[in-house]
Amino acid sequence: MAARAGRPSGASCVRELTYVTAALPQPLPNGRRFHHRSGRLVRRFCLAAECGGDSGPRGVPDDAQDWALRHTGRTGHDLFRREYTDHARVTRHE
Template sequence: MSTVLRFVPHRIVSHPEGEVTVSAQCLAADCGWSALPSADVAAVDVACMSHTGRTGHPTFARKYEDVALVTRIE
């Protein structure tokens, strides 16, 4: 028995009917603050800046999530 492998090019993009969701978490020790996931990236950024203004904590982990679509390139 033999197997034939061939390269088939594909691409991956954000799904056109999906949306990007972003969330953020403060990385200061023992803080625990986080921004709820939102489709409004600017609102999460503002929430992070407001948190920095209140606490002085400048570092956040931001997480972006979307629905991916893989298509074969013809």
């Protein structure tokens, strides 16, 4: 292996960095922010053929669950996809 200019052959430059992640509050579709401690959005989608039912993004998991229960009561549909979304910012910690 050929040496690079300015660096002796076989030498390497390693710098150890520590990174941390922090959950960010999720913006709701209307632009407002919610302040739920989990920092994530929860959503339920009805999987019945041609239904298309969707709880919409909710900041509190119980709200999405309540929507699914009401939807089942109205329609009889009983299969849902659960989706959890969150964002995290990674920053260098020195």
